[in-house]
Amino acid sequence: MIVRHIRRKDYDRKKRVSAYCRVSTDKASQEESFETQIAAYERLIRSNPEWEYAGIYSDEGKSATSARHRAGFQRMIADALEGKIDIILVKSISRFSRNIVDCQTYVEKLREQGVSVRFERENIDSLNPACSMMFSLLSAIAQDESRSISENVKWGIARRHERGEYKISNNQVLGYDADEQGKPVPNGDAWIVQMVFRLYTEGKGVREVTEMVAAAGGHSLRSSRPLSCQAVRYILKNEIYVGDRILQKRAPVNYLTKKPDLQAEYKTYFLQDDHEPLIDRDTWEKAQGILRRRELAKEAGVERIRANAHFLYGKLFCARCGAPYRRRTFKERDAKGGESYKAWCCKERSKGKAGNGCLNPILREVALLEAIARKLGMESFDEQTFMRTVEKVLVQKNGEITIELISNAA
Template identity: 30%
Template sequence: MTKRCAVYVRVSTDKEEQKKSLINQREIFENYIANRGWDLFKIYSDVQSGTKATKRPGFQQMLRDAKSHKFDIILAKELSRLARNGELSYRVLNSLQENSGIDIITLDGAINSLENQTSMFGLYAWVYENESQTMSRRIKYSFEVKARNGEFNGSIPPYGYTIVDKQLVLRNDFTVEVVQRIFKCYIAGQGFDHIARQLLKEKIPTSSQVAHKKNASSIWHGSTIKGILSNEHYIGNLVQQRETSISVTSTKRKKNVPDNVIRVEGTHEAIISKQNFDLVQQLLVQRSREHAHSKYHLFTSIAFCSDCGRGMHYKKNRKGYVCGSFDKHGHTLCSDHIIRESDLVDVITSDIKGLYTRISSKKFRDILDKRLQASESKRLKQIQQLKNKIETLSKEKNEALRLKIRSEITDEAYQDLVDENNTNISRFIATKEELENGSTNQVNEQQLNELFREIEHFIKHPTLNEEMLHRLIKKIEIKKDGSPRIYYRFSDPHLSFIFFQATHNIQRASSVGTYRLAAPFSLDTRLR
C-alpha cells in the first residue's frame, strides 16, 4: 500500500520573509515525496514565535490525526521544526512509533525512523538510545551476515534436525521419519489434532523433550503440527529474521517486511520434497476456509456446496454427502445437494482413465509444447503492458502532487485523482504479480513427467484413497442436482489450462451428469 505522508512546516515569526519561507518549505518536499511514490496526505503549518506546543495548532492537529492513523509518516525539514527545548521528547517519539505506528523523517538527517536512523534525536535520544542502537545494529548486522552465510542463528533447531558447526544436520534417530509421517498424514486428509493425538498415543517424544528443555511437555498439540507443516526449513531452506524489535527500548516485536526476511536456499539436507511441501501449503489455506466436520471421509474438506460454499457432510444412512448448511439448518438455508460417494468415485476414476488415454501420445506432447510457448509469449506481453500502465498512473500522481503544491489544483481534485489511481495501480500490480508467478518457464520436463507419473500410478493402482485424491484434485463443487464440478490440481496454472486445451476438450457422459472438460484462464480446470 502506498504510504501516506504528512508534512509539517513551521517558521518562528510572522514576519513577511518568514511567511514566504512556508512556501519555500512546501516546495522542498515536492520531489522528496514524488520520487518515493508516496501520497501527500496533508501539509500542517504554524507561524508563531513561541516554543510551546500548545501555541502550535497545526502541530497539535497533526498529533491528533496521527493517533487516528490518518497517515503513516511525518516529514519535516529539520528536527528543530518539530522539537525545541525538549518539546518533542523521546517518549513522544516512542509513543508515535509503538502506539500509532507513525514514522518520522527530517531532511537534515537527524532522524529517519523508517530506516531506524534515530541516533541524532536530540540530547535525550542520544543519552538513552545511542549506545543501545549502536550495539543493536552490530548484533543485527552480525546475525544478518551469519544468516546470509547459511548459519543457523537459533539455539533450538527444528524437529528432526540438530546443530553441527552452526549448520542444520539431520538427526540420526526417529524424528526425521516423524516429520515425514506428519506431512504424509496431512496430505492423506488428517487434521492437526488428529495427527497430534496419534503421536501422543504412541508416546512419540515432543520437540521440547528432544531438545531436553526444563519442564518439557510430553503432549503433542495441533498448533505444533501446524508449525511443522508450514516450516520451510524442511525443504532445505534457511529462513530467518522474520521478526524485528520495534525499538531498542521495547520488548515488542513486529513482523519484518518480506524484503528483509533472509531466505537462503539449499543450506542443508531436506526432509520433505518441495512438491509435497507446496501441496501442503495449498491444503493449509484450503482447509482453513472450512471447519472440519466431526469425522473425515474420503471427500471431507474437498467437496463443497456450489451454492452456499459450505463443506459437504457425509451421511452414513444415505451413503453419500449433503450440503453442510442443509445438514445443520435444513431447507431454511440450502437444499441437500446429495451425491453418493460411490458415484463420485466412479466419475473421477472414469475421467482420469479417459485423460490418460489422450495424454499417452507424442502428438499430445507436441501440441502441449506449442501451446506453452504461445502462452508464455502472451503472458510476457501482458506483463509489459501492465508495467506501462502502472508507470503512467504513477507519473500522473507525481504531476498532480506538483500541481497541488503550487496551488494549481484543489485538495479535493488531487485526492480524487490519487484515490482513483491507487485503486487502479493496486489492481494492475495484483494482476502483474499473478502473471509473474505463473511463468510457463517453470513448467519444465520434470514437472510434466511428475504429472504423468501421478496419473499413471493411479491407472496401475485404481484405488482412490485420500492421499491420491488430494494429489490430483483441488476441490469439488456439488450442484443442486447432485452433479459435480471437479477442479483438478496441477503445479502451474498455465500448465493446467494448456494441458487440457491439448486434450481437445474431452467430452463424456455420466449417470450423475458431470460436465464437459473445459479450461478457463484460472487455477482451476473444471468438468462442465
C-alpha cells in the first residue's frame, strides 16, 4: 500500500508576523523606549526569511488593565481574527494585558483561530499546550503587579493631599495657568469666568449666561467653541475660582474598571484662600445660594425660577404634601374697591387635575416675612441674610413655619 502525503496549500507560505508595542505614559523616557520597541520588532520580522511583515500595532500612553480603550490593540485583534496575522510578538505578558480576564480571553480567541502569541520575556508561545498553566500564573502576577502599582500611586497622592500639596497643568482650568510649582495663576481668560458669575448672580439663567458669554467672545477651555450649559454649571460649582481647593473630591478610580471605586475609603481635604481668586467670596456665596435654591426648586417640581422671580420661590414648601408654595394676589372681601394683597398658597391646593386639594393654609406675605424674621432673630426681615442662611421654609398645617438652615452658613 502506497501512502501519499499531500501537503497543505499554505504549507510553504510565509508566516504573517506582527508585533504589539505599548507604553503607559507620554513621558519622554517612555517615548524613546516606545520608538525603540517599534524599530526593533520591525527589524526582527523583516530579517527573518520565513516571515512576512504584517505591521506593528501600538498604543502610547495607555494602561494595560483595560483592552477596550486601546485602539491599536483592538485593531490588531480584529485583523488577527480576520486571518491577516499568523504570529503576534509581544515583549511581555504585562505589555499585552495586566487584566487576567482580558489576557486569557483574547489569547483564547486567537488560539481558536490558530494565531500564536509569543511573549518574549516569559518565553511562552500561546499555541504550546505545555505553557498553558505557566501563562495563567504569569498573567495573574501581571495583574497583581498593576494592583500594587495602583495602590502605591494612591498612597502617594493621599500623602501629598495631607500636606496640602497638589498641581494643575496649563490648559486644565479655564481662567488659570500653572506657575512653576503647579499652583493656579490667572490668565487672559479670567474675564470669561468673571462674566459667568456676574450674569448668574444678577439673576440670569444658565442658558442666558451661555448665550451672552458667547456673544461677548467667550470660549471653552481647549477650543474656540462657545461654553456649553454643562460647562457653565461646572464653572459655577468650582471652588477654585474663589481661591479655595478641595482635594480628592471623588472616589479613586478602580485600577481594572477605570471607574470610580465607590467602595474605596478616601479622605477629602479643603484648602481655603489657597491662591489668587477670580471672584470675591460674596459673589461665590451668592452664586452657591442661587444654585442650591434652583436645584431644590427643581427637585420639588417648581417651574423654572425666572430672573425677576420673588426670592421665596424655591424656598417655601408645604409640610403636609411637600409641594412648593406659590405667590398669588387676593382681594379683601370687605373692601369696596377690592383692595388686593399678596399671599402664598400650596401649589396642590386646588382640586382636580391641577392639584390634590391640599388643605394647608394660605399665608399673607407680610405676616409670613414677619414670622421668618422672628424665627431668625431679626428685628426686621432682611432678604440678604435670609438668602444666605435659609435652605428651606416649611409651612405646617396649623400655619406655623419651621426653618431649615444652610449647613455651612455663617
